[in-house]
């Protein structure tokens with residue numbers, strides 16, 4: 001039997017990288033679209049790359065952009081995929097307020113470009129399409145928990161662009177009988193999450209504070225609630241959605257929601273940091289109340305760090321300090337206060353259950369960030385200059 005061929009837009013992103021791994025393990029030939037950038041942007045997928053001159057290469061990259069119809073059409077014509085996973089997007093909600101037009105173009109019209117290319121190339125009977133829809137569509141709370149029937153009320157240029165993408169996917173399914181599906185995925189995170197999304201910002205920020213690389217972490221709205229799952233679990237669902245007998249739309253979520261400040265406390269716990277919150281609004285602070293030396297040592301053991309005593313002593317010096325502060329610059333003009341998903345349909349019809357708990361995921365993220373940032377500490381100790389990133 002010939003190999004199935006998948007095309008992933010957004011392959012260099014968090015989900016694209018996990019999905020590529022998943023499909024390669026299933027024996028697919030995987031093609032991905034990456035953008036031209038002035039520096040390498042393939043860190044998350046470098047381990048999958050094989051020199052194209054070798055034998056048995058199943059992983060191919062193409063330059064492309066969601067804003068370029070001709071380019072997308074040419075790639076789809078060349079690859080003739082059995083499945084397209086449309087994951088590419090300007091995916092940062094806060095940034096979408098600063099780049100609304102580009103976000104609409106890439107996230108909204110970009111989806112139309114994929115659907116139109118498949119239609120114009122006469123591939124509607126061959127190519128199945130997965131559209132990366134989002135819980136941000138629910139926006140202003142209408143009902144909780146949110147399921148496939150909950151009305152949408154988008155609250156950002158990002159969510160409005162994704163609303164267009166959602167409906168154009170439904171419309172092409174109904175108008176042209178295409179196998180096109182929306183996965184309405186709630187937030188999902190991992191050690192590969194972009195550093196400016198709140199979970200990763202927190203795990204990375206706390207790790208850097210404990211290593212003495214930073215003094216404080218500035219956050220925005222601490223009261224928002226999110227239903228957080230693990231990206232690895234969620235990409236499996238993307239595939240299952242396209243294997244279902246007919247094209248439908250699906251909510252994927254864990255059914256548990258917590259506040260941002262709860263996530264801070266949870267991440268702190270694995271670092272042995274007991275963080276308490278005091279004050280209100282922009283004066284709210286997260287203060288280190290105490291250090292649990294044993295827990296911190298256990299985490300350090302798991303990641304093989306050698307000057308542990310020094311790090312534990314430094315951690316003790318943080319007791320009483322406010323390491324979390326609020327900076328209103330991270331507030332959004334319109335916020336999504338509460339997301340809590342009801343994935344009953346996916347559980348019943350696809351037999352799906354998330355495997356990785358929030359606690360396991362948080363621990364994995366914290367350990368990863370301690371390890372990654374520890375390298376910076378070692379370089380500094382050896383006298384090397386490490387420039388501070390202006391991206392976070």
Ligand code: NDP
Pocket residue numbers: 009010011012013014015016033034035037041064065066067086087088089090091092106132133134135184185186187188189194
């Ligand atoms: P990331 O931001 O990690 O990845 C986005 C990907 O899209 C990157 O590969 C990026 O390339 C690429 N991209 C951005 N703009 C363009 C463009 N104009 N042309 C081509 N490629 C582009 O997002 P995630 O992996 O977290 O999310 C994947 C998809 O799922 C997105 O569409 C997102 O909106 C959606 N989603 C995500 C959820 C989540 O919680 N993670 C929840 C629900 C939906 P580069 O690496 O060069 O920046």
Ligand code: GDR
Pocket residue numbers: 091092093094133134135136185186187188196197198199201218219220221222224225226260330331332335336
């Ligand atoms: P979100 O994720 O907007 O839900 O979109 P993000 O992690 O950016 O924000 C979650 C919540 O945390 C609050 N917050 C902060 N957010 C960021 N980024 N930085 C901060 O300093 C900060 N402080 C508080 C936010 O206000 C918000 O309420 C993600 C993206 O992956 C989308 O692409 C995807 O569609 C949705 O999840 C589901």
